[in-house]
Amino acid sequence: MDLYFFVEGPLVWIAFLTFIIGTILRIAFFISRSRRMDLPMYRFLKWKYVFATLLRWLLPINKDMAKNPVFMPLLYIFHICLIAVPVFLSGHLAIWDESRFEWSWPALPDAWANWMTLILLAISIFFFLRRLISADIRLISTFSDYLLIIVTALPFMTGYFLTHGTLESIGFKGDTMYLIHLLSGELMLILIPLTRLSHSVLFFFSRAATGIEFGRRGYSM
Amino acid sequence: MTAPINAQAVMDFLKPRMGARFKTWVNICTHCGMCADTCHFYLANNKNPKMIPSYKVRFLKDILKKKGRVDRAYLEEIYKTVYYECNVCRRCSLYCPFGIDIAYLIYVLRALLNSQGLAPEGLARTVLDYKEFGNQMAITDEEWLETLEWCKEETADELVGLDIPIDKKGAKILYTVNAREPKFYPQDIMEMAKIFHVAGEDWTFPSRKGWDATNLAMFMSDTETAREVASNTFKRAEELEVKQIVVTECGHAYRSLCYEAPLWLGYTPKQPVVHSVELFLDYLKEGRIKLREKLKEPTTVQDPCNIIRNGGLAEKNRLLASMVSEDFRPMKNQGNYNFCCGGGGGAMPMGGEMKKHRLASGKIKAEQIRETGAKIVLVPCHNCIDQIRDLITEYKIDAKAVHFKEVIAEHMVIPKEMTPKED
Ligand code: HEM
Numbered sequence: 275m276d277l278y279f280f281v282e283g284p285l286v287w288i289a290f291l292t293f294i295i296g297t298i299l300r301i302a303f304f305i306s307r308s309r310r311m312d313l314p315m316y317r318f319l320k321w322k323y324v325f326a327t328l329l330r331w332l333l334p335i336n337k338d339m340a341k342n343p344v345f346m347p348l349l350y351i352f353h354i355c356l357i358a359v360p361v362f363l364s365g366h367l368a369i370w371d372e373s374r375f376e377w378s379w380p381a382l383p384d385a386w387a388n389w390m391t392l393i394l395l396a397i398s399i400f401f402f403l404r405r406l407i408s409a410d411i412r413l414i415s416t417f418s419d420y421l422l423i424i425v426t427a428l429p430f431m432t433g434y435f436l437t438h439g440t441l442e443s444i445g446f447k448g449d450t451m452y453l454i455h456l457l458s459g460e461l462m463l464i465l466i467p468l469t470r471l472s473h474s475v476l477f478f479f480s481r482a483a484t485g486i487e488f489g490r491r492g493y494s495m
Numbered sequence: 496m497t498a499p500i501n502a503q504a505v506m507d508f509l510k511p512r513m514g515a516r517f518k519t520w521v522n523i524c525t526h527c528g529m530c531a532d533t534c535h536f537y538l539a540n541n542k543n544p545k546m547i548p549s550y551k552v553r554f555l556k557d558i559l560k561k562k563g564r565v566d567r568a569y570l571e572e573i574y575k576t577v578y579y580e581c582n583v584c585r586r587c588s589l590y591c592p593f594g595i596d597i598a599y600l601i602y603v604l605r606a607l608l609n610s611q612g613l614a615p616e617g618l619a620r621t622v623l624d625y626k627e628f629g630n631q632m633a634i635t636d637e638e639w640l641e642t643l644e645w646c647k648e649e650t651a652d653e654l655v656g657l658d659i660p661i662d663k664k665g666a667k668i669l670y671t672v673n674a675r676e677p678k679f680y681p682q683d684i685m686e687m688a689k690i691f692h693v694a695g696e697d698w699t700f701p702s703r704k705g706w707d708a709t710n711l712a713m714f715m716s717d718t719e720t721a722r723e724v725a726s727n728t729f730k731r732a733e734e735l736e737v738k739q740i741v742v743t744e745c746g747h748a749y750r751s752l753c754y755e756a757p758l759w760l761g762y763t764p765k766q767p768v769v770h771s772v773e774l775f776l777d778y779l780k781e782g783r784i785k786l787r788e789k790l791k792e793p794t795t796v797q798d799p800c801n802i803i804r805n806g807g808l809a810e811k812n813r814l815l816a817s818m819v820s821e822d823f824r825p826m827k828n829q830g831n832y833n834f835c836c837g838g839g840g841g842a843m844p845m846g847g848e849m850k851k852h853r854l855a856s857g858k859i860k861a862e863q864i865r866e867t868g869a870k871i872v873l874v875p876c877h878n879c880i881d882q883i884r885d886l887i888t889e890y891k892i893d894a895k896a897v898h899f900k901e902v903i904a905e906h907m908v909i910p911k912e913m914t915p916k917e918d
C-alpha cells in the first residue's frame with residue numbers, strides 16, 4: 275500500500291475517528307469522574323450561571339477584554355479562523371460533497387478564506403514569539419506549548435501553499451504538498467483529544483464548574 | 496534536609512482528591528498568562544514571573560508525573576510558594592479564560608503538605624486549641640463567660656437595660672465572634688451589644704464551644720478539624736433553636752460557615768448564616784438603627800475576599816459604606832474584582848514568618864487606599880483590619896481603619912428611654 279493511498283484513505287478515517295471518539299471519551303471521563311468526585315458541581319448546579327459564564331467567555335464580553343485589549347481580540351480572531359476556515363472552505367466542501375456522505379453546506383468566499391488563513395498564521399507567529407520573548411510567558415511555557423502552536427498552524431500553512439502553489443518552484447509539486455497538508459491536518463485532529471488542545475471541549479466543563487462555584491455565591495463571572 | 500518522602504503515601508493522598516475539575520485544570524492550562532497581572536503578589540513584586548498564579552501550582556502536575564517521588568526539600572519549596580506567595584484570594588480565578596481555580600489547587604497542595612506534617616506553626620497551633628477549647632485562642636468556658644460578664648458591666652451604665660444574653664433559648668439570632676475579640680478587642684463585643692440593644696434585637700451568645708466562628712483549619716486544608724469547628728456552631732444553633740447565625744465582622748468565619756460548612760458537613764444546615772454587614776444594612780434600611788450623623792471625613796471600604804468575592808456581599812458592603820459616609824470614595828476595582836489586602840488565607844495568624852511577605856504584597860492595597868484619599872477605611876474583617884493597620888504604618892498612609900460596628904455604635908441615635916439619667 276503506497277503512502278499516498280494510506281494518507282488519503284485509512285488515515286483520514288483514523289484521524290476523524292480519533293478526534294470524534296477521543297473527544298467523546300474526554301467528555302465521558304469528565305462526567306463520570308465528576309459524578310463521583312465533584313459532587314458540589316451537581317449539588318449547586320444552576321444552569322443560569324453555567325450559561326452566563328459560557329456566553330461571557332465565548333463572546334468577547336469578559337473582564338480580560340478590557341485588561342488585555344491586544345491579546346484577547348487576537349485570541350478570538352485566531353479561534354474564529356481556526357474553526358471557520360477548515361469547516362467552510364469551498365475546497366473542503368467539495369470533498370465532503372464527493373464523499374460517500376454527500377454532505378454540503380454553505381461555503382466561505384475563497385477570498386475570505388485566504389485572508390483568514392493569513393491572519394491565523396500571523397497570529398500564530400505572534401503567539402509563538404510572545405512565548406519566546408515575554409519573560410513571564412516563557413517561564414510558564416512548556417515545550418508542548420510551542421509544539422502545539424506549530425501543530426495548529428501547520429495545516430493552515432500547508433493549505434495555503436497548496437492552493438497557491440507557493441513552493442512548487444523548489445520541488446514541492448502539488449501532490450507532495452497535498453500529502454503534507456493532509457498529514458498535518460490529520461496530526462492536528464489526532465492531537466486534539468490527546469493533548470492540551472482538548473481545551474476545546476473541556477473549556478465548556480471547566481468554565482461551567484467555576485461558574486457554578488461562584489454562582490453559589492450569588493454572582494456570575 | 497532531603498529525607499525521602501513515601502511516594503506511595505503522596506499518591507494515596509492525592510489520587511482521591513484529584514476530581515474531574517482538578518485533573519482538567521492541571522491538564523488544560525494553556526499557559527496563556529492572563530492570570531499573571533491579576534495577582535497582587537505578582538504586581539507588588541515588580542511583576543516577578545515566579546509569582547504568576549499558574550506557575551505557583553506547577554508542582555501538582557509535576558508530582559503526579561513523578562508518581563509522588565519527591566523529597567523533603569521539594570515539599571519545602573512548595574511550602575514557600577503556597578504559603579508565602581498566595582493568599583488563596585481567588586482573584587486570578589475570575590480572569591482565567593478557562594475558569595481555572597488556582598486557589599483550589601493551592602488548597603490541594605496545602606492539604607498535601609499538611610498530610611506530610613508540614614504546616615505553618617501559627618495555623619497548626621490553632622488546630623490544637625480548636626480541638627481542646629473549641630476556639631483558636633485557648634479561651635476556657637469560664638474565661639469566656641467572665642469576659643461577657645465584664646463587657647456587660649462596662650457597658651451597663653451607658654445604655655439603660657443593656658444585656659448580653661447567654662444561651663437564651665428561642666432567640667432569633669445566635670451571635671458568634673472571632674476569638675480575638677474576647678482576647679484583645681472586648682470593645683467589639685460591647686459595641687455589638689449596644690447595637691443589638693438599640694435595634695431591639697432578640698439575640699444570644701452561646702455559653703460553650705461554637706461562639707468562635709473563625710476556622711483557621713480551613714487555611715491549611717485540614718478539613719476534618721474545619722468540619723468539627725463549624726459543626727460546633729451549628730450544634731449550638733440547633734440546641735438554642737435560633738432562627739439564624741450572625742457572624743461578626745470577620746471574613747473567613749462567615750465564608751466557612753456560610754459556604755464551606757455545607758461542603759464539609761455534606762448537607763446545608765437549616766439556619767441561614769448572616770454577616771454583620773448584611774445585618775447592619777437591614778437595620779439602617781428598616782430604620783431600626785438611625786444615625787445621628789454620617790462620617791464627615793472621606794471614607795473608602797475594603798472588600799474582604801471572603802465576604803465579597805467568596806461571600807457574595809459586594810453590593811451590600813458598598814451600599815452600607817455609602818450609607819454611613821458623607822464622602823464615600825470607592826476604590827478602583829471595588830467589589831468582586833478587588834485586590835486582596837495581603838492578609839488573607841492564613842497570612843495574619845501565621846505571624847512572624849509571613850510578616851515581610853504580607854507587608855510586601857500589601858503594597859497594592861496600600862496604593863489603592865492612598866489613591867482614594869480616604870481618611871477612614873471601613874473594614875468588615877478581622878484579618879483585613881489587622882493587615883490594613885500594618886499597611887497604614889508601613890506605607891505611611893494618613894488614614895485609619897475601623898470596623899463598621901465601631902462607626903455605627905458611635906454614631907447611632909440612642910432612644911430617650913435608653914439614655915442614662917444623669918444625677
Ligand atoms: C479545534 C479546536 C481548538 C484548537 C486546535 C485550539 C488551539 C489553540 C492553541 C494552539 C492555543 C495556544 C495559543 C498560545 O499558545 O498562545 C490556544 C489557546 C487558547 N484557546 Fe484554543 N483551540 C481550539 C478550540 C478552542 C475553543 C473551542 C476554545 C474555547 C471556547 C479555546 C480557548 C482557548 C484559550 C482560552 C486559549 C488561551 C490562550 C493561549 O494559550 O495563549 N480554544 N488554542
Ligand code: SF4
Pocket residue numbers: 523524525526527528529530531548549590591592593594595597
Ligand atoms: S489564565 Fe488560566 S489558562 Fe492562562 S495561564 Fe493562568 S491558569 Fe493557565
Ligand code: SF4
Pocket residue numbers: 533534535536547548551580581582583584585586587588597598835
Ligand atoms: S494570591 Fe490570589 S490572585 Fe494571587 S495566586 Fe493566590 S489566589 Fe491567585
